[in-house]
Amino acid sequence: MTIQEIYDLLKIHFNDDIKEITDISNGDSFITVNPANIFDILQFCRDYETLDFDYLTLISGMDSGENLGVVYHLYSMKFKHSIVIKAFVPKESPNIQSVVYLWRAADWHEREAFDLIGVVFDGHPNLIRILCPYDWEGHPLRKDYVTPQEYHGMKVPY
Amino acid sequence: MGLLNALDNPINADGIILGKVEDLFNWGRAKSNWFLQFGLACCAIEFMAVNASHFDLMRFGNIPRSSPRQADYIVISGTVTLKMAERIKILFEQIPEPRYAISMGSCANSGGPYWQHGYNVLKGIDRVIPIDVYIPGCPPRPEAFEQAVLKLQEKISMEEIFKKRERVAQEDKMLESMLKAEENNFIENVNKHI
Numbered sequence: 001m002t003i004q005e006i007y008d009l010l011k012i013h014f015n016d017d018i019k020e021i022t023d024i025s026n027g028d029s030f031i032t033v034n035p036a037n038i039f040d041i042l043q044f045c046r047d048y049e050t051l052d053f054d055y056l057t058l059i060s061g062m063d064s065g066e067n068l069g070v071v072y073h074l075y076s077m078k079f080k081h082s083i084v085i086k087a088f089v090p091k092e093s094p095n096i097q098s099v100v101y102l103w104r105a106a107d108w109h110e111r112e113a114f115d116l117i118g119v120v121f122d123g124h125p126n127l128i129r130i131l132c133p134y135d136w137e138g139h140p141l142r143k144d145y146v147t148p149q150e151y152h153g154m155k156v157p158y
Numbered sequence: 159m160g161l162l163n164a165l166d167n168p169i170n171a172d173g174i175i176l177g178k179v180e181d182l183f184n185w186g187r188a189k190s191n192w193f194l195q196f197g198l199a200c201c202a203i204e205f206m207a208v209n210a211s212h213f214d215l216m217r218f219g220n221i222p223r224s225s226p227r228q229a230d231y232i233v234i235s236g237t238v239t240l241k242m243a244e245r246i247k248i249l250f251e252q253i254p255e256p257r258y259a260i261s262m263g264s265c266a267n268s269g270g271p272y273w274q275h276g277y278n279v280l281k282g283i284d285r286v287i288p289i290d291v292y293i294p295g296c297p298p299r300p301e302a303f304e305q306a307v308l309k310l311q312e313k314i315s316m317e318e319i320f321k322k323r324e325r326v327a328q329e330d331k332m333l334e335s336m337l338k339a340e341e342n343n344f345i346e347n348v349n350k351h352i
Contacts, residue, residue: 132241148277154280156277
């Protein structure tokens with residue numbers, strides 16, 4: 001299925017939760033959705049007969065300035081089609097439903113997005129830092145992140 | 159080395175060799191230094207090449223050890239993150255004295271390409287442990303590593319042992335008395351406040 005067909009199908013089932021489709025000529029076009037309903041939308045993508053997205057390629061976090069974004073890359077082994085879905089959450093309350101129970105691969109991806117960007121995945125069984133030390137302060141890949149002067153007595157700047 | 163030159167002509171010397179015990183010790187120590195089997199990043203790939211048959215580090219008397227307790231020196235082969243730096247410090251301190259360290263590659267020397275934006279990278283391993291030999295390069299050639307091993311052997315063979323022991327013992331005594339004085343001061347201060 002093309003991205004337009006998938007968009008139309010999702011629009012029929014989820015109506016206002018599916019916001020817009022952004023066409024990128026030299027990259028992956030993506031569909032922006034409402035973060036409040038992300039679990040149901042992705043569950044539909046996985047289970048619906050003609051979609052069958054059984055493979056979660058990756059989840060990444062992004063900082064778009066005023067909002068934090070979560071990007072889901074899905075792929076279907078059966079139909080060989082893929083889709084990119086984005087959901088934006090406000091920085092003040094960066095909460096979004098976890099999809100660990102749809103794809104187990106989401107476990108570490110969500111932990112990484114939490115560690116580096118600071119998106120909080122509700123319902124994740126073990127949402128702790130995965131790359132930085134457990135006592136690290138802040139989320140390093142945010143645009144407004146300031147590098148600490150010192151960590152455990154070690155000077156950080158050159 | 160003077161000690162070994164006498165071996166070239168043992169008959170004239172009637173089988174007697176005169177030399178310093180220190181030289182004998184250092185000769186033995188320098189030619190048999192075991193390293194900790196420990197790799198960090200892409201420099202470790204080059205480090206593996208040094209150990210393999212083309213370059214054969216073992217012919218210099220260097221044998222890999224899996225435990226720091228049995229090792230003489232450690233090679234910091236790659237980028238040192240702040241998280242890893244604490245572990246490296248523990249590993250280094252577990253090596254029994256006398257112990258040595260080689261810093262391999264730009265990352266371990268000074269942070270390398272992460273010197274500006276690497277919020278998680280330690281900018282030079284010498285901020286955490288003392289380094290004897292630095293190897294420049296990104297990554298260094300195996301030949302450069304062999305040169306570093308020879309430099310380390312040179313350094314070890316010129317070390318003093320007995321005078322150092324005397325000096326260190328004196329320093330230890332001084333340090334001990336200083337610590338005791340500090341402790342007494344602290345106790346006095348506490349007593350004052352009580």
